[in-house]
Amino acid sequence: MEPDDLCPRPEFAPPPRTQPMVPGIHPAVVYRCESPGHADRLLGGEEEGHVYARDGHPNADWLAEKCRLLHRADRAAICGSGMAALTAAVLSHVGQGDAVVAADALYGRSAQLLSKELPRFGVACKTIDACDLDAVSKACASGAKLLIAETISNPLLRVADVRALAEIATSHGVRLLIDNTFAGPAVFRPLEFGADLVVESITKIMNGHSDVVLGLVCGRDEAWPDVEQTISTWGLSSSPFDCWLAQRGLGTLALRVDRANANALAAARMLETHPAASSVRYPGLESHPDHAVAKRQFGERFGTMVAFDLPGGTEVAAAFIAAAGRIAFAPSLGDLSTTLSHPESTSHRGLTPQQRASLGISGGTIRLSMGIESEAAVLEAVAEGLSVLNSRPENSQRGK
Numbered sequence: 365m366e367p368d369d370l371c372p373r374p375e376f377a378p379p380p381r382t383q384p385m386v387p388g389i390h391p392a393v394v395y396r397c398e399s400p401g402h403a404d405r406l407l408g409g410e411e412e413g414h415v416y417a418r419d420g421h422p423n424a425d426w427l428a429e430k431c432r433l434l435h436r437a438d439r440a441a442i443c444g445s446g447m448a449a450l451t452a453a454v455l456s457h458v459g460q461g462d463a464v465v466a467a468d469a470l471y472g473r474s475a476q477l478l479s480k481e482l483p484r485f486g487v488a489c490k491t492i493d494a495c496d497l498d499a500v501s502k503a504c505a506s507g508a509k510l511l512i513a514e515t516i517s518n519p520l521l522r523v524a525d526v527r528a529l530a531e532i533a534t535s536h537g538v539r540l541l542i543d544n545t546f547a548g549p550a551v552f553r554p555l556e557f558g559a560d561l562v563v564e565s566i567t568k569i570m571n572g573h574s575d576v577v578l579g580l581v582c583g584r585d586e587a588w589p590d591v592e593q594t595i596s597t598w599g600l601s602s603s604p605f606d607c608w609l610a611q612r613g614l615g616t617l618a619l620r621v622d623r624a625n626a627n628a629l630a631a632a633r634m635l636e637t638h639p640a641a642s643s644v645r646y647p648g649l650e651s652h653p654d655h656a657v658a659k660r661q662f663g664e665r666f667g668t669m670v671a672f673d674l675p676g677g678t679e680v681a682a683a684f685i686a687a688a689g690r691i692a693f694a695p696s697l698g699d700l701s702t703t704l705s706h707p708e709s710t711s712h713r714g715l716t717p718q719q720r721a722s723l724g725i726s727g728g729t730i731r732l733s734m735g736i737e738s739e740a741a742v743l744e745a746v747a748e749g750l751s752v753l754n755s756r757p758e759n760s761q762r763g764k
């Protein structure tokens with residue numbers, strides 16, 4: 365054989381003789397078929413095995429199986445992003461002439477998908493306040509395929525009563541789809557409270573290292589049309605390397621969430637008594653409007669997100685962000701380190717000031733995503749930011 369001919373030969377690595385402790389990465393796009401009959405059985409779904417990576421690959425399978433077990437789901441599939449997962453879940457359930465009912469405080473891109481993109485395909489979207497159960501019931505009664513809400517809303521951290529939403533949805537023959545990104549399976553498993561489908565942005569808490577964009581859709585058998593077909597046909601699939609990284613991230617999910625939850629509660633309690641902050645929102649605080657629902661659904665962990673207001677608006681928020689320099693202003697969530705976001709200039713910048721006000725967001729609203737630093741380090745970093753505000757006369761006189 366000419367040396368040159370070695371290069372284009374397919375690589376056939378022999379299976380390892382002993383079991384590696386870490387799963388391999390399988391970047392192969394295509395898999396070898398033994399015969400036309402074999403190809404036919406694989407592609408027809410009569411025999412298990414991969415043929416083409418957009419349809420599925422081992423790294424996505426392994427990650428999906430872990431997520432399926434975490435959520436006690438019948439089915440699970442991995443998508444290239446959280447938005448891809450939501451798109452797959454929705455597109456596999458709706459067609460022209462259908463309608464969906466969606467919470468009015470959804471993640472920005474989710475709201476855009478449902479209220480701007482779906483109508484272009486003849487699917488109507490009715491928005492409601494997911495905490496107003498009468499409004500939810502009325503909207504579902506006029507016919508819908510899906511009721512869509514988030515476990516914990518952004519940035520005000522309202523908690524959806526998933527059991528109540530599931531009862532309403534079921535009574536009207538509507539499927540309940542919950543975006544559980546802000547909680548994650550270590551805090552809450554919506555399927556156990558009656559949801560039919562769950563989507564999560566693995567990008568956030570699940571992977572936990574801010575180095576992967578991926579999404580999860582999982583659910584019950586009876587609410588699972590061929591979601592895998594939708595994922596492959598619309599091109600919503602995932603990359604093997606990203607799945608491998610996310611599986612690695614999942615290894616520490618329980619530990620990370622434990623620490624970040626404890627930090628969140630500590631920060632919320634500190635902010636609640638601090639004269640420079642107002643309207644502290646954390647589902648674990650007795651003062652939170654949904655504390656009872658949160659307790660019933662989450663048990664002892666109330667999530668890793670904390671929001672609060674700085675009276676004085678954008679200017680005061682900017683001063684806090686500058687002074688709290690140890691906390692990165694990074695408009696995402698779920699990183700190893702504590703980060704902060706300013707909804708007015710990031711996630712909610714597309715809304716009018718009136719719309720923001722009606723959601724309870726001001727220029728002074730700050731949202732923290734707690735990391736896994738020591739509690740002392742986190743509290744010190746937050747206090748550092750607040751200390752410059754404290755010295756402002758308009759704040760120090762406010763009291764609490």
Ligand SMILES: *Cc1c(COP(=O)(O)O)cnc(C)c1O
Binds near residue numbers: 514577
């Ligand atoms: C980030 C996020 C998404 C979208 O996930 P991507 O992985 O960024 O596509 C959806 N819902 C919520 C609540 C999110 O925070």
